[in-house]
Amino acid sequence: SQTIHQWPATLVQPVGSPLSLECTVEGTSNPNLYWYRQAAGRGLQLLFYSVGIGQISSEVPQNLSASRPQDRQFILSSKKLLLSDSGFYLCAWSRTGVPPTPQHFGDGTRLSIL
Amino acid sequence: AQKVTQAQTEISVVEKEDVTLDCVYETRDTTYYLFWYKQPPSGELVFLIRRNSFDEQNEISGRYSWNFQKSTSSFNFTITASQVVDSAVYFCALSEWKAGGTSYGKLTFGQGTILTVHP
Numbered sequence: 140s141q142t143i144h145q146w147p148a149t150l151v152q153p154v155g156s157p158l159s160l161e162c163t164v165e166g167t168s169n170p171n172l173y174w175y176r177q178a179a180g181r182g183l184q185l186l187f188y189s190v191g192i193g194q195i196s197s198e199v200p201q202n203l204s205a206s207r208p209q210d211r212q213f214i215l216s217s218k219k220l221l222l223s224d225s226g227f228y229l230c231a232w233s234r235t236g237v238p239p240t241p242q243h244f245g246d247g248t249r250l251s252i253l
Numbered sequence: 254a255q256k257v258t259q260a261q262t263e264i265s266v267v268e269k270e271d272v273t274l275d276c277v278y279e280t281r282d283t284t285y286y287l288f289w290y291k292q293p294p295s296g297e298l299v300f301l302i303r304r305n306s307f308d309e310q311n312e313i314s315g316r317y318s319w320n321f322q323k324s325t326s327s328f329n330f331t332i333t334a335s336q337v338v339d340s341a342v343y344f345c346a347l348s349e350w351k352a353g354g355t356s357y358g359k360l361t362f363g364q365g366t367i368l369t370v371h372p
Contacts, residue, residue, distance in 0.1 A: 171358050182344065182364040183298075198359075227296060238305065239286050239348040239358035244298040 141166035145230045145245030153253050158203075158217040160248050162230030165211065170232040172213040173242060174205055177227040189213060190235065225252045255280045257347050259363035266335055267371050274330045274366045276345030282306075285349055287321065287328045288360065292342040304328065335370045342367050 145162045152158060164170050171190055175183040185198045187205035195205050202221050206214045213230060227249050231242040256279040266272045278287065289301040302312065304321050312319045316333045332339055346360040 173359075183360075183362040185359060188359060229296075229298065231298075233358045238284075241288065241300040241303050242358060242360060243300060244290075247296045249296075 141232070141243065143230065143232055143243060143245045145248060147248060148246060149249045149251075151251045151253060152220050154222055155219050158215070158220050158224070158250070160215040160228055160230075160250075162213040162215075162245055163211055164213075164232045167211070167232070167234065169210060169235050171235055171242075172207060173231040173233075174213065174215050175229045175231065177229060177247075179226070183229065187215070220252050222252050225250055255282075255285075255347050255349060255361040257345050257361055257363035259343075259345055259366050261366045262364070263367040263369070265369045265371065268337060269334050270370075271331060271333050272335050272368065272370075274332075274343050274345075274368065276328045276330065276363060278326050278328065278345070278347045280347060280349065282349050285347060288346040288348065289319065289328075289330050290344045290346065292344065292365070294341070298344070301330075332368075335368075337370050337372055340368060340370045 142165045173188045174186045176186055177183050187195055187197055189195050189207045192207055192210055202224060203217050227247050229247045230245040233242045234240040258277045261275055264272055285306045287304045290298045291301055292298050302319055309321050309323055318331045320329045342365045344365045345363045348358055348360050
C-alpha cells in the first residue's frame with residue numbers, strides 16, 4: 140500500500156529564517172506531487188505541483204520554492220520566512236494519468252512564524 | 254476559471270440528525286471531476302468520493318450519500334444519522350480534465366464547511 144510521510148509536524152521559526160519541509164511517498168512510482176497551504180479557517184491553496192523529477196510548477200507568486208530531487212521526494216523551501224508564511228502546509232500525491240485520480244494527503248506541518 | 258463555493262461556513266447539529274453540506278461549482282469544461290474530502294481535527298485530509306461530470310447517478314456509502322445535479326452545478330453531501338465522529342471540516346473540490354490533454358490532477362477547493370455534531 141502507499142503511504143505519504145511529511146515532517147516536521149510542527150515548526151516555530153523566526154521571521155527571516157530559512158525553511159525546509161520534506162515529503163516522501165512510498166509504495167508507488169512517478170506520482171504527481173503537490174504542496175498546499177491552508178491559512179487558519181480557510182480553504183486549501185495549491186502552491187506547487189510536480190509531475191516528475193526536477194519538474195516544478197508554481198501556482199501562485201510567493202516567498203516559497205519547491206524541489207523534487209528524487210521521484211518520491213518533494214521539498215518546500217524558503218530562504219527568508221515572512222510572517223505571512225504562517226499556516227498549515229499539506230503535501231499530497233496522486234497517481235499519474237487521466238482522468239484525475241484522488242489526491243492523498245500527508246498529516247501536515249503547522250508552521251508558526253514569530 | 255474554476256470556482257467552488259461552499260456557502261455554509263459552519264453547521265451545528267445534534268447527534269442522529271441528518272445534515273446536508275452544499276457545494277456549488279463553476280467551470281467552463283464539459284468534462285470535470287468532483288471530490289469531497291474530510292478534515293478531522295487532527296488535520297489530514299481524507300478522500301471520500303470522486304464523481305465525473307458524466308455520471309449523475311446519486312451514490313450512497315453507508316451513512317453518506319451524494320447528490321450530483323449538473324443542471325444546477327451542485328454536488329451536495331448528506332450525512333444520515335450524524336455521529337460525533339463526523340465532526341470535521343468538509344471540503345468540496347473540482348478538477349478539470351481535457352480529453353487528450355493533461356490535467357495534472359490539480360484541485361480547486363471550496364472554503365470548507367465546519368460540521369460540529371453534539372452528543
